[in-house]
Amino acid sequence: MLVIRCPWCGERAETEFNYGGEADIVRPTDAEHLSDREWGDYVFMRKNTLGLHREQWVHSHGCRRWFVAERDTRTYQFKSYEKLGAHAMEKS
Amino acid sequence: MWTELDQETPLVGLGHPPGGFTHGQLGSVLLAELPFVELTNLRGEPGSPGFLAAVLDSIGSELPTTPNTVATSADCCAMWLAPNEWLLRSTGAQPTDLARRLDAALGRQFFAATDQSSGYSVIRLSGPHARAVLAKGSPLDLHPRAFGVGQCAQTLHFKTSVLLRRLDLAGQEAWEVIVRRSFADYAVRIMLDAMEEYLGPGVAPGSSSH
Amino acid sequence: MSNRYSIFSLIKNGLSHNEKWGQAWRSPEPRREYDVVIVGAGGHGLATAYYLAKVHGVRNIAVLEKGWLGGGNVARNTTIVRSNYLWDESARLYEKSMQLWEGLSQDLNYNVMFSQRGVLNLAHTLQEVRDTQRRINANRYNGVDGEWVTPEQVRDIVPIINLNTRYPVLGGSLQRRGGVARHDAVAWGFARAADALGVDLIQNCPVTNIRTKGGAVEGVDTGKGFIKAKKVAVVVAGHSSVLAEMAGIRLPIESHPLQALVSEPVKPVIHTVIMSNAVHAYISQSDKGDLVIGAGVDQYTGYGQRGSFQSIEHTVQAIVEMFPTLSRVRMNRQWGGIVDVTPDACPIVSKTDIKGLYFNCGWGTGGFKATPGSGWVFAHTIAHNEPHPLNAAFSIDRFYNGHLIDEHGAAAVAH
Numbered sequence: 001m002l003v004i005r006c007p008w009c010g011e012r013a014e015t016e017f018n019y020g021g022e023a024d025i026v027r028p029t030d031a032e033h034l035s036d037r038e039w040g041d042y043v044f045m046r047k048n049t050l051g052l053h054r055e056q057w058v059h060s061h062g063c064r065r066w067f068v069a070e071r072d073t074r075t076y077q078f079k080s081y082e083k084l085g086a087h088a089m090e091k092s
Numbered sequence: 093m094w095t096e097l098d099q100e101t102p103l104v105g106l107g108h109p110p111g112g113f114t115h116g117q118l119g120s121v122l123l124a125e126l127p128f129v130e131l132t133n134l135r136g137e138p139g140s141p142g143f144l145a146a147v148l149d150s151i152g153s154e155l156p157t158t159p160n161t162v163a164t165s166a167d168c169c170a171m172w173l174a175p176n177e178w179l180l181r182s183t184g185a186q187p188t189d190l191a192r193r194l195d196a197a198l199g200r201q202f203f204a205a206t207d208q209s210s211g212y213s214v215i216r217l218s219g220p221h222a223r224a225v226l227a228k229g230s231p232l233d234l235h236p237r238a239f240g241v242g243q244c245a246q247t248l249h250f251k252t253s254v255l256l257r258r259l260d261l262a263g264q265e266a267w268e269v270i271v272r273r274s275f276a277d278y279a280v281r282i283m284l285d286a287m288e289e290y291l292g293p294g295v296a297p298g299s300s301s302h
Numbered sequence: 303m304s305n306r307y308s309i310f311s312l313i314k315n316g317l318s319h320n321e322k323w324g325q326a327w328r329s330p331e332p333r334r335e336y337d338v339v340i341v342g343a344g345g346h347g348l349a350t351a352y353y354l355a356k357v358h359g360v361r362n363i364a365v366l367e368k369g370w371l372g373g374g375n376v377a378r379n380t381t382i383v384r385s386n387y388l389w390d391e392s393a394r395l396y397e398k399s400m401q402l403w404e405g406l407s408q409d410l411n412y413n414v415m416f417s418q419r420g421v422l423n424l425a426h427t428l429q430e431v432r433d434t435q436r437r438i439n440a441n442r443y444n445g446v447d448g449e450w451v452t453p454e455q456v457r458d459i460v461p462i463i464n465l466n467t468r469y470p471v472l473g474g475s476l477q478r479r480g481g482v483a484r485h486d487a488v489a490w491g492f493a494r495a496a497d498a499l500g501v502d503l504i505q506n507c508p509v510t511n512i513r514t515k516g517g518a519v520e521g522v523d524t525g526k527g528f529i530k531a532k533k534v535a536v537v538v539a540g541h542s543s544v545l546a547e548m549a550g551i552r553l554p555i556e557s558h559p560l561q562a563l564v565s566e567p568v569k570p571v572i573h574t575v576i577m578s579n580a581v582h583a584y585i586s587q588s589d590k591g592d593l594v595i596g597a598g599v600d601q602y603t604g605y606g607q608r609g610s611f612q613s614i615e616h617t618v619q620a621i622v623e624m625f626p627t628l629s630r631v632r633m634n635r636q637w638g639g640i641v642d643v644t645p646d647a648c649p650i651v652s653k654t655d656i657k658g659l660y661f662n663c664g665w666g667t668g669g670f671k672a673t674p675g676s677g678w679v680f681a682h683t684i685a686h687n688e689p690h691p692l693n694a695a696f697s698i699d700r701f702y703n704g705h706l707i708d709e710h711g712a713a714a715v716a717h
Binding site: 002037 | 553604606701703704
């Protein structure tokens with residue numbers, strides 16, 4: 001079982017989390033002008049990195065926040081964590 | 093809504109004693125259901141001007157902004173759920189209609205206060221073996237070093253989500269478990285099973301001697 | 303075949319104390335150039351090489367393997383063979399595979415211990431009953447055998463089952479032609495037969511780059527130098543994305559750990575393969591008595607050939623719920639493989655945008671049963687530079703034109 005550090009709650013067991021796949025995939029804003037190729041690339045194609053992978057997790061059974069983690073897909077070791085987006089609390 | 097004469101808790105399947113279901117002994121481990129506790133979910137931006145002050149005015153307690161901590165006042169306990177979300181647990185004997193009071197106090201703020209009293213069950217585990225019973229289904233380190241009084245945590249108990257809070261009942265170790273109503277029967281039955289080794293033989297669920 | 307296995311060769315070698323058996327296959331050094339280089343000496347890669355040589359007459363073939371032959375998923379699966387998939391495209395492909403299984407030991411002159419002991423897919427809810435009966439009907443339309451069995455029949459087939467669990471068994475589908483095969487023997491049988499047809503099997507030879515020029519493949523850089531090839535066929539399961547990146551191709555694949563475990567050997571108690579999607583468990587018993595149990599995929603992507611403990615725990619809980627009598631059986635070994643999962647749980651057996659480069663991947667959690675069929679259609683695709691009618695629908699293009707074949711949950715795929 002992985003031990004995952006939620007940026008809010010600290011280290012917790014993997015069972016409290018759900019995996020959210022590859023990070024940094026941006027939904028195209030002009031979807032109606034995309035070719036089938038571009039749309040297929042956005043919807044289906046994945047890096048599936050061997051090595052350091054930027055990915056999304058959500059602390060489902062905890063604070064229910066999404067965050068981004070960097071994890072080595074060979075060793076499963078986490079290298080870094082960051083909160084998703086800028087929260088209103090930090091902006092003020 | 094609080095005047096219904098035959099309101100039932102989700103533990104009705106384990107027996108229906110007035111004052112809630114209990115099992116065990118305080119000298120070992122005691123499980124007690126606290127029926128019909130008033131719970132209010134509050135969402136809002138702590139950074140929004142005037143929000144924290146208005147809440148303080150209304151419920152008499154600060155809102156904790158440190159993750160997984162608790163702030164208490166005379167009749168309310170505010171538990172951190174998320175950076176913009178808290179559970180307010182009334183501690184007085186009577187319901188205080190918190191959601192309506194917050195509505196009135198925060199009228200112009202960007203917020204949501206929702207009465208969730210009927211959505212959850214509140215269970216208390218106390219006694220020297222309470223922590224050991226809880227630990228059987230918990231991925232957390234429950235040692236006082238890691239989880240002290242004044243802290244709370246949303247986590248799993250076996251297969252169900254729970255909100256744990258550590259209590260200090262006159263020096264006696266105790267825990268409060270808030271669990272979704274529909275999972276309460278499951279959570280309590282699996283706790284009863286976990287308690288069995290610490291209680292003497294022949295203590296049937298439903299009996300108590302505190 | 304110089305070293306043909308038969309009752310006579312058994313007697314002859316027995317008389318010489320079994321000391322004179324020849325090598326099952328050669329271990330040659332790679333030549334500088336091949337007509338076809340197949341990357342990956344797993345079940346699918348070896349089957350591809352065998353059918354390319356046998357059916358299509360291509361003899362100048364190398365199969366390159368990073369580790370050892372048959373050391374990946376073909377050594378790590380739960381050996382289940384069935385063809386009761388819901389959709390026409392998949393049912394036909396897996397049924398072709400089933401038909402090849404039925405003659406495989408004779409064809410390869412190697413006993414792959416294919417045992418048609420039946421595959422039982424349990425239904426635990428009314429909706430599952432409807433879905434299962436629909437699938438049985440669809441299977442029969444496609445010439446795939448299948449029958450509905452009642453809870454009483456389930457008990458007759460598996461006497462140790464507990465029908466009245468939290469999710470009671472309401473019936474199930476039985477494919478009598480389904481069963482198990484000895485996974486390692488499948489790799490070894492294909493390897494030996496391909497070698498006998500002149501295919502070079504080259505182990506400890508990782509591919510580090512796929513060279514292309516002007517939109518066509520030139521060859522591969524390997525741990526043993528550059529190998530020129532007219533055609534390169536990639537069959538590397540969990541590492542497909544890594545090879546695709548070398549060629550600048552994108553794949554809709556994510557690699558996940560998938561775990562399995564076996565118990566200590568016990569007397570025969572389970573005479574068929576039992577699968578349950580609802581409680582998520584599948585179990586069979588090997589000929590030497592081990593209970594063979596498959597867990598679910600781990601949620602995260604990973605290349606580590608190991609997964610998280612709770613996946614195993616979840617499966618074992620389901621097994622014990624269905625078979626309380628197994629609650630005190632001890633588990634002997636547990637391991638993981640890397641499965642290449644596509645969005646529609648169907649494989650990609652396809653040409654690519656690069657001339658002479660072919661990919662066979664995306665079999666996810668269910669590739670073993672397809673081993674001969676996958677090799678059959680992939681060999682055709684490589685030899686003719688066009689897909690076989692059975693794999694035409696399984697091209698990469700379906701993720702761009704929308705013609706997905708959604709077998710997720712549909713075909714008794716448990717994950």
